[in-house]
Amino acid sequence: MPRIAEYAVDLPSATLALADEASIEIARFDAETGARLAPFGAILLRSESTSSSRIENLTSGAKAIALAELGATDQRNAVEIVGNVHAMQTAVNLGGELDETLVLAMHSALMLDHEPDFAGRWRTQQVWIGGDNYGPHGASFIPPHRDHVPAAMADLMAFTRRDDIPILAHAALAHAQFETIHPFTDGNGRTGRALIHAMLRAKELTRNVTVPIAAGLLTDVEAYFSALDAYRAGDPARIVERMAEASFAALTNARELVAEITEIRQRWDTAIEVRPQATAWRIADLALRLPVFDTETVARELGITASNALRSLTPLVDAGVLTEFTGMRRNRMWQSREILAALDSFAARAGRRRLG
Structure with missing residues (x-):
């Protein structure tokens, strides 16, 4: 060797x-x-x-x-x-x-x-x-x-x-x-x-x-x-x-991903209707890097109680930023469909083989 x-x-x-x-x-x-x-x-x-x-x-x-x-x-x-x-x-x-x-x-x-x-x-x-x-x-x-x-x-x-x-x-x-x-x-x-x-x-x-x-x-x-x-x-x-x-x-692909996520976050700014200091904004930022989560994750990441996290999710769901996808009364989970779609689009672009 x-x-x-x-x-x-x-x-x-x-x-x-x-x-x-x-x-x-x-x-x-x-x-x-x-x-x-x-x-x-x-x-x-x-x-x-x-x-x-x-x-x-x-x-x-x-x-x-x-x-x-x-x-x-x-x-x-x-x-x-x-x-x-x-x-x-x-x-x-x-x-x-x-x-x-x-x-x-x-x-x-x-x-x-x-x-x-x-x-x-x-x-x-x-x-x-x-x-x-x-x-x-x-x-x-x-x-x-x-x-x-x-x-x-x-x-x-x-x-x-x-x-x-x-x-x-x-x-x-x-x-x-x-x-x-x-x-x-x-x-x-x-x-x-x-x-x-x-x-x-x-x-x-x-x-x-x-x-x-x-x-x-x-x-x-x-x-x-x-x-x-x-x-x-x-x-x-x-x-x-x-x-x-x-x-x-x-870098070309990554710049497209960054631009898409930046645009998504800017749309959220106009869709979410809460006061500037509300916890909902912190959850919105969290959803960018954790596009699927439960209330326990929000509570741990933001240092708040689970009940406070649950209340703060409501305006994000009302604005269409987040979607609850389990349909259960307990152990519920939320997702950002837009962020997940952006990540899947990045992966699809990366997976396209170059034609020789």
């Missing part, structure tokens, strides 16, 4: 220029979105987690994901996507430096609820990519032996801590090396994409929000996997270029 901690990164000038241009756009989006309504951090992180999961063919609607965040377990895909949300949160909230402990924590957050026996542990068996489930015969790639994983990950994390490589190119190369090591039994792709965001945040290319790069990778998954294959064959430029191209596509 080639080591890269001291690898002399030598990329074509055109590749570096493309990555630099993408980095400038990422920083601009992060700054302009961070200055807007507070909920966009949570909205974009959840959208990135959903897109990263879709690369692994894990799909679910925004409402099912929101319900899984509240504890529903009836839809496995949604539960796994929520695990990815937790992994992304761990990545961007890193309290220490980029090291193996962080990677294990991200993987634990991802897998704990559905694969606890493997969560946060290096693999102890051989894995392979492609082929069948019975053995590596016919596999497109066979990662290194399990005994080499700890040393390979230590080398990789030393590489991530370097400060002499342009940030986006650095993150792309680290991601490709991570996928080549394949240090876990399952969850490598999602953890590896979370590592990208840990690096962008640690190196302060992003400070406020999670740019949904996986949503850009979704537009051409075959090109993404092909770029990883090229890296393993000795061509590091293609994964850097693919990451930069994905960033441009992701």
Whole structure:
């Protein structure tokens, strides 16, 4: 397994220029979105987690994901996507430096609820990519032996801590090396994409929000996997270029989502009829980042009583901002159909394959 901690990164000038241009756009989006309504951090992180999961063919609607965040377990895909949300949160909230402990924590957050026996542990068996489930015969790639994983990950994390490589190119190369090591039994792709965001945040290319790069990778998954294959064959430029191209596509989609949610919130301003200091306004802001909730969630998030939360929901329902969808007298839940539709539209745009 080639080591890269001291690898002399030598990329074509055109590749570096493309990555630099993408980095400038990422920083601009992060700054302009961070200055807007507070909920966009949570909205974009959840959208990135959903897109990263879709690369692994894990799909679910925004409402099912929101319900899984509240504890529903009836839809496995949604539960796994929520695990990815937790992994992304761990990545961007890193309290220490980029090291193996962080990677294990991200993987634990991802897998704990559905694969606890493997969560946060290096693999102890051989894995392979492609082929069948019975053995590596016919596999497109066979990662290194399990005994080499700890040393390979230590080398990789030393590489991530370097400060002499342009940030986006650095993150792309680290991601490709991570996928080549394949240090876990399952969850490598999602953890590896979370590592990208840990690096962008640690190196302060992003400070406020999670740019949904996986949503850009979704537009051409075959090109993404092909770029990883090229890296393993000795061509590091293609994964850097693919990451930069994905960033441009992701930013276009993310700006559309931000604009749509901003417009929705502005419509609510004219529809809701309560005094300016009313709790209903705080619930409206909460609905932007939690588009499905119950009164207990409102009470916990806003620090109010459940009865006060219930009373404050009434003007939002009257204005059509929220809809009660359980039809029950107890354990009722409310949703913002407009926000859920905006999130599903974002996912649909990300999932459209580019025509060649």
